[in-house]
Amino acid sequence: VLVKMVKICCLGAGYVGGPTMAVIALKCPDVEVVVVDITSARINAWNSEQLPIYEPGLDDVVKESRGRNLFFSTDIEKHIGEADIVFVSVNTPTKTQGLGAGKAADLTYWESAARMIADVAKSDKIVVEKSTVPVKTAEAIEKILIHNSKGINFQILSNPEFLAEGTAIQDLFNPDRVLIGGRDTPEGKKAVQTLKEVYAHWVPEDRILTTNLWSAELSKLAANAFLAQRISSVNAISALCEATGANVSEVAYAVGKDARIGPKFLNASIGFGGSCFQKDILNLVYICECNGLPEVAQYWKSVIQINDYQKSRFVNRIVSSMFNTVANKKIAMLGFAFKKDTGDTRETPAIDVCNGLLGDKANICIYDPQVTQDQIERDLAMNKFDWDHPTHLQPTSPMAVKKQVTVSSDAYSATKDAHGVCIVTEWDEFKTLDFTRIYEGMQKPAFVFDGRNVVNPEKLRQIGFIVYSIGKPL
Ligand code: NAD
Numbered sequence: 108v109l110v111k112m113v114k115i116c117c118l119g120a121g122y123v124g125g126p127t128m129a130v131i132a133l134k135c136p137d138v139e140v141v142v143v144d145i146t147s148a149r150i151n152a153w154n155s156e157q158l159p160i161y162e163p164g165l166d167d168v169v170k171e172s173r174g175r176n177l178f179f180s181t182d183i184e185k186h187i188g189e190a191d192i193v194f195v196s197v198n199t200p201t202k203t204q205g206l207g208a209g210k211a212a213d214l215t216y217w218e219s220a221a222r223m224i225a226d227v228a229k230s231d232k233i234v235v236e237k238s239t240v241p242v243k244t245a246e247a248i249e250k251i252l253i254h255n256s257k258g259i260n261f262q263i264l265s266n267p268e269f270l271a272e273g274t275a276i277q278d279l280f281n282p283d284r285v286l287i288g289g290r291d292t293p294e295g296k297k298a299v300q301t302l303k304e305v306y307a308h309w310v311p312e313d314r315i316l317t318t319n320l321w322s323a324e325l326s327k328l329a330a331n332a333f334l335a336q337r338i339s340s341v342n343a344i345s346a347l348c349e350a351t352g353a354n355v356s357e358v359a360y361a362v363g364k365d366a367r368i369g370p371k372f373l374n375a376s377i378g379f380g381g382s383c384f385q386k387d388i389l390n391l392v393y394i395c396e397c398n399g400l401p402e403v404a405q406y407w408k409s410v411i412q413i414n415d416y417q418k419s420r421f422v423n424r425i426v427s428s429m430f431n432t433v434a435n436k437k438i439a440m441l442g443f444a445f446k447k448d449t450g451d452t453r454e455t456p457a458i459d460v461c462n463g464l465l466g467d468k469a470n471i472c473i474y475d476p477q478v479t480q481d482q483i484e485r486d487l488a489m490n491k492f493d494w495d496h497p498t499h500l501q502p503t504s505p506m507a508v509k510k511q512v513t514v515s516s517d518a519y520s521a522t523k524d525a526h527g528v529c530i531v532t533e534w535d536e537f538k539t540l541d542f543t544r545i546y547e548g549m550q551k552p553a554f555v556f557d558g559r560n561v562v563n564p565e566k567l568r569q570i571g572f573i574v575y576s577i578g579k580p581l
């Protein structure tokens with residue numbers, strides 16, 4: 108029997124669309140996967156030697172399938188037209204204007220993707236929500252598709268993505284679960300089955316969960332909210348540790364030993380960053396408010412409030428420790444990305460720490476193994492939306508950034524002649540730095556502010572540093 112090759116088209120070649128489709132293509136040689144995007148520079152990069160995102164293991168996966176059954180293209184209409192399954196993994200940022208500004212998800216890209224699918228489709232399609240979207244988005248998408256369908260049958264599925272950046276390939280190879288939500292109709296069930304067969308190429312059957320559409324949509328927001336809440340919980344405890352002499356690493360270890368709590372994701376930090384946690388919780392808060400549940404909204408909002416508190420607490424600690432002023436002092440910043448093993452800087456706490464220190468007139472020298480100078484300059488000059496009071500915060504002016512911020516290509520030159528070092532990303536290479544050499548190059552007293560608990564404070568104190576580590580005795 109000749110089995111028809113399944114064709115997949117994915118709209119959005121970003122952090123999710125790129126790696127996810129590359130892994131599907133690798134694991135399903137009988138499926139043709141085309142990733143399309145409206146940004147041609149991104150597509151060109153996916154077709155080049157220098158992929159547009161840094162992710163351990165990604166290069167090998169792409170190299171193996173690209174040109175075989177994995178393609179990157181800007182010809183969106185053609186590939187939607189040919190596909191049986193269309194994934195939509197476009198960006199869904201927080202709205203900055205109009206109704207729900209500062210909280211609600213901006214579905215502009217989503218809606219235009221849906222309209223494009225309706226416009227060009229000439230055969231039946233399964234449309235898969237891969238982006239993280241508000242509950243009930245599938246209903247809106249269904250309306251757009253069906254009212255423009257010219258008799259074509261569309262089935263909408265929700266298949267949220269749970270990968271984390273920096274470990275995306277591992278997470279995709281071996282997911283805790285794959286979640287597929289669909290309609291409880293014969294056509295809906297058939298669509299769920301078709302998508303299930305794609306994942307079943309490498310994911311054990313018992314890890315593929317099927318639910319109704321709204322459960323799948325809400326589970327994604329809930330999972331991110333729970334994860335972020337763990338970090339805010341341990342960060343809240345870190346403040347109390349500093350006030351009492353307890354050690355947050357010991358407390359987190361002892362707490363995490365309870366099998367009901369578990370040991371993972373309990374590292375105290377300067378606060379969580381990344382493009383999703385804050386956006387998705389704000390989205391959840393907005394949905395709660397719209398459904399007349401202000402108490403539930405306030406509960407989740409407090410997770411972000413603690414996160415903001417943790418970032419400003421870190422800045423205040425730096426300034427107050429350095430005799431209440433950092434004006435004209437050189438501060439070395441180690442790391443800028445929102446976590447290790449990624450070059451992504453979206454919502455990185457480093458931006459808030461920099462802006463706080465720049466507001467106090469510090470000179471900052473930044474080193475991050477994966478973030479470019481251009482990116483840092485853009486991030487610091489970017490308008491930042493204040494979710495709590497819908498206005499735009501004053502970013503640092505591009506001129507001040509040019510004057511007060513420099514970027515270094517290694518940790519030793521970044522820290523040379525610095526008064527203080529602050530560690531904002533937990534890159535592995537920071538653990539093995541020669542701190543004696545760093546100490547010798549610095550102004551005295553030499554301060555270290557470890558926002559990620561990567562250094563051993565005792566060892567650094569023996570060298571001569573004054574050390575502040577999150578949640579540790581001073
Ligand atoms: P991204 O910004 O990296 O990528 C989105 C891409 O979509 C961009 O390249 C953009 O040009 C493209 N795009 C926009 N409109 C389009 C259209 N109409 N047609 C074709 N392409 C279009 O975003 P991302 O980080 O990949 O996130 C995408 C979604 O996945 C978001 O909803 C996010 O919440 C969710 N998500 C992200 C992660 C993560 O780790 N980054 C993990 C899970 C879920």
Ligand code: UGA
Pocket residue numbers: 239268269270271272273331334338371372373374375376377378379380381382383384445446447
């Ligand atoms: C997170 C989730 O982990 C993914 O499951 C989800 O798919 C994704 O969001 C998404 O929806 O976008 P990601 O943001 O890529 O993934 O990375 P995480 O590892 O979750 O880290 C997020 C932030 O929390 C980082 O700034 C990290 O440094 C911080 N963090 C994490 C801590 O401060 N402490 C921890 O113990 C863990």
